[in-house]
Amino acid sequence: xxxxxxxxxxxxxxxxxxxxxxxxxxxxxxxxxxxxxxxxxxxxxxxxxxxxxxxxxxxxxxxxxxxxxxxxxxxxxxxxxxxxxxxxxxxxxxxxxxxxxxxxxxxxxxxxxxxxxxxxxxxxxxxxxxxxxxxxxxxxxxxxxxxxxxxx
Numbered sequence: 001x002x003x004x005x006x007x008x009x010x011x012x013x014x015x016x017x018x019x020x021x022x023x024x025x026x027x028x029x030x031x032x033x034x035x036x037x038x039x040x041x042x043x044x045x046x047x048x049x050x051x052x053x054x055x056x057x058x059x060x061x062x063x064x065x066x067x068x069x070x071x072x073x074x075x076x077x078x079x080x081x082x083x084x085x086x087x088x089x090x091x092x093x094x095x096x097x098x099x100x101x102x103x104x105x106x107x108x109x110x111x112x113x114x115x116x117x118x119x120x121x122x123x124x125x126x127x128x129x130x131x132x133x134x135x136x137x138x139x140x141x142x143x144x145x146x147x148x149x150x151x152x
Contacts, residue, residue, distance in 0.1 A: 021047035023055035031055030074101030094130025
C-alpha cells in the first residue's frame with residue numbers, strides 16, 4: 001500500500017486528485033498508476049486503469065488471475081469493471097468513497113456472484129494515510145480559491 005500512496009503523491013504533485021495504484025504478481029510490482037484525468041482530459045485515466053494496463057503489458061495477458069491490486073481510494077464502477085474483467089484475485093484499498101465507491105460504499109461489484117468472477121477484498125488498508133492525502137489536496141484547492149477571490 002505504501003507504493004500506492006507514493007503513486008498518489010505523484011498525482012498530487014502535478015495537480016491531480018491524489019489516487020495511486022499498484023498491481024503485484026508474485027511479490028513484484030508489475031503495474032503502477034496515478035490519476036491523470038486533468039492532464040490528459042480523458043475520463044478513463046484513473047490510477048487503477050493505468051496500473052492494470054501496465055500489468056497486462058508486463059504479463060503479456062489481459063488476464064491477471066494471481067494479481068493483487070493496491071489502491072488508495074475505493075474503486076469506482078469503471079475501475080471495478082476493469083478489475084473484474086482482468087480477473088484480478090485480490091484488491092486492497094485505503095479510503096472509502098461514499099460518493100462513487102463500488103467496493104462496499106454504494107454497492108459491491110467485486111463480490112457480486114452474478115458476475116463470472118469475484119474478487120477478495122480488504123478494505124481500509126492504511127485508511128488514515130490515504131484519506132489524509134485526499135483531505136489535504138481538497139483543503140489546498142479550497143484555500144487557493146479563497147485567496148483568488150480575495151484578489152478579485
